[in-house]
Amino acid sequence: MKKNTIYYFFFFLLCSAIAISSCKQKNNDYEKVIHDPLLYSLVMHKLNYVVIYDIFTPPVAARIFAYSNLAAYEVLANDKKHQLISLQGKVKGLNNIPSPGIDSKIDYPFASLIALLKVGDNLTFSADTMRLLTDSVKALAKDNGMPDEIFDGSVAYGNQVADSVISWSKHDNYAQTRGATFAVSNIEGHWAPTPPAYFPAVEPLWPTLRCMVMDSANMFPPPPPPAFSKDTSSEFYKMAVDVMHTGNTLDSTKKWIANFWDCNSFKMHIEGHAMFATKAMTPCGHWMEIVGTIAKNNNADFYKTASAYAGASIGIYDAFICCWYTKYKFDILRPETYINRYIDQAWMPYLQTPPFPEYNSAHSTISAAAATVLGQIFKNNTAFRDSSERDWGWPDRTFKNSDEAAIEVSYSRFYGGIHYKNSVLTAYEQGKKIGNLVMNKLTGVQYAFTKPTQKQIESNHPNGKPITTIH
Amino acid sequence: MRQTLLFTFVLLLFCGISKYGNAQGCVTSRSAGLRACLTKKQTTVQTGTYKDGDTAFADYLINLGYTIRF
Numbered sequence: 001m002k003k004n005t006i007y008y009f010f011f012f013l014l015c016s017a018i019a020i021s022s023c024k025q026k027n028n029d030y031e032k033v034i035h036d037p038l039l040y041s042l043v044m045h046k047l048n049y050v051v052i053y054d055i056f057t058p059p060v061a062a063r064i065f066a067y068s069n070l071a072a073y074e075v076l077a078n079d080k081k082h083q084l085i086s087l088q089g090k091v092k093g094l095n096n097i098p099s100p101g102i103d104s105k106i107d108y109p110f111a112s113l114i115a116l117l118k119v120g121d122n123l124t125f126s127a128d129t130m131r132l133l134t135d136s137v138k139a140l141a142k143d144n145g146m147p148d149e150i151f152d153g154s155v156a157y158g159n160q161v162a163d164s165v166i167s168w169s170k171h172d173n174y175a176q177t178r179g180a181t182f183a184v185s186n187i188e189g190h191w192a193p194t195p196p197a198y199f200p201a202v203e204p205l206w207p208t209l210r211c212m213v214m215d216s217a218n219m220f221p222p223p224p225p226p227a228f229s230k231d232t233s234s235e236f237y238k239m240a241v242d243v244m245h246t247g248n249t250l251d252s253t254k255k256w257i258a259n260f261w262d263c264n265s266f267k268m269h270i271e272g273h274a275m276f277a278t279k280a281m282t283p284c285g286h287w288m289e290i291v292g293t294i295a296k297n298n299n300a301d302f303y304k305t306a307s308a309y310a311g312a313s314i315g316i317y318d319a320f321i322c323c324w325y326t327k328y329k330f331d332i333l334r335p336e337t338y339i340n341r342y343i344d345q346a347w348m349p350y351l352q353t354p355p356f357p358e359y360n361s362a363h364s365t366i367s368a369a370a371a372t373v374l375g376q377i378f379k380n381n382t383a384f385r386d387s388s389e390r391d392w393g394w395p396d397r398t399f400k401n402s403d404e405a406a407i408e409v410s411y412s413r414f415y416g417g418i419h420y421k422n423s424v425l426t427a428y429e430q431g432k433k434i435g436n437l438v439m440n441k442l443t444g445v446q447y448a449f450t451k452p453t454q455k456q457i458e459s460n461h462p463n464g465k466p467i468t469t470i471h
Numbered sequence: 472m473r474q475t476l477l478f479t480f481v482l483l484l485f486c487g488i489s490k491y492g493n494a495q496g497c498v499t500s501r502s503a504g505l506r507a508c509l510t511k512k513q514t515t516v517q518t519g520t521y522k523d524g525d526t527a528f529a530d531y532l533i534n535l536g537y538t539i540r541f
Contacts, residue, residue, distance in 0.1 A: 038535050136541050293528040387527035
């Protein structure tokens with residue numbers, strides 16, 4: 001009996017020791033939570049959904065993502081324990097990012113999230129949602145044991161960097177271009193508003209915004225589109241017939257591809273006298289989700305994940321300026337307009353035509369730019385499964401690499417009947433050049449652009465097998 | 472003796488729950504009910520190999536968003 005008592009006593013002591021040690025929270029527990037790169041992606045995902053809710057146009061959405069990610073990146077670049085290099089002096093006008101105080105105690109990943117959210121809050125409308133998100137991130141740090149001194153230092157530094165980036169953003173000509181309208185020329189061959197809503201052209205002065213790394217909006221001019229003609233033997237006519245024929249013979253996979261990359265942030269629906277709109281991710285929002293996916297697949301840490309978001313969003317931002325310059329320079333009419341006027345009055349594209357000139361495809365340009373940046377950051381280890389369209393009911397699509405996705409994006413616009421094939425291919429090339437430039441400027445490493453042959457592009461598409469068949 | 476064993480078992484159970492939260496390895500926060508969790512599943516995705524049933528990025532985001540209550 002006595003022996004049993006001693007045994008139970010020691011057993012009790014052992015169990016108590018284990019219990020106490022497991023109950024005690026370690027001081028660095030917060031690091032496991034806050035330094036999780038998936039947390040960065042989740043915050044970006046939330047910002048993406050704020051952008052959807054607020055219905056920003058694609059170029060404006062790109063601006064929000066670029067400044068927010070840059071603020072986060074610049075915070076991380078001040079962490080001497082890591083190898084990130086500040087983009088000051090490399091990105092136009094970015095040169096006043098404050099350094100942390102010598103005695104400041106800062107958790108840089110946490111401070112970077114604070115900076116990202118503050119810039120995001122400044123550039124979006126949903127202040128309550130952004131504030132709630134910021135409070136949630138702060139509570140997460142506190143609840144997981146971040147010491148007060150580090151918490152306060154991180155919040156203060158994150159806010160300082162955010163203020164600096166916000167101040168820099170005020171000089172990019174964005175404010176001056178609000179309310180600009182585009183005069184429809186009514187000249188044959190030029191852009192005209194399209195059904196069903198006949199919205200005015202979006203952001204006609206976007207090319208006047210300050211580029212981040214490009215020398216100018218016209219740094220990568222694509223070849224001019226074929227000359228407008230109504231002649232049935234002309235190249236232009238054949239391009240339009242190609243769009244019409246392709247649109248009339250879409251199989252389920254091509255419809256899936258078109259819908260998957262539609263990314264129409266404000267799609268109008270007209271049923272009789274009822275009109276309503278549905279919201280969706282912008283093209284750049286879709287690519288923000290892809291950045292997180294590829295970073296996760298590469299087991300990238302918080303710093304590399306943030307770098308990928310910053311690089312891709314800078315590429316996308318500049319790509320929009322470049323593409324918008326091209327659009328308003330050539331002012332080409334959409335396939336829908338051409339076909340309705342000269343071939344078939346009743347023809348409708350599979351996707352809804354976006355409200356801005358056709359040549360060339362913005363989604364193709366920005367996708368190629370983002371894919372190029374990601375390919376270089378992750379050394380072409382960019383196979384991914386894109387699950388970002390689930391909320392809109394589209395099954396996942398898989399890709400061997402980011403470039404394959406960019407090519408699919410280009411074709412999706414052709415399948416959707418909103419772009420001529422020539423337009424999506426020149427835009428793809430343009431985007432590749434922008435992506436290379438971004439990486440050249442930001443890393444100092446020269447990346448060459450090799451123009452793919454038509455055969456290479458065709459062989460890379462369509463890719464993947466449907467996980468779910470759409471009927 | 473039985474009472475001692477029972478007490479020890481309950482103590483271990485309580486501490487086990489508060490440390491690990493659930494079977495997926497969650498760490499419970501000390502206040503406000505927020506939980507930050509990194510599940511074992513999150514480290515198992517293989518680059519470049521995808522098949523039906525694999526965890527997709529959307530699942531990771533939902534899982535993390537749920538566990539930290541964002």
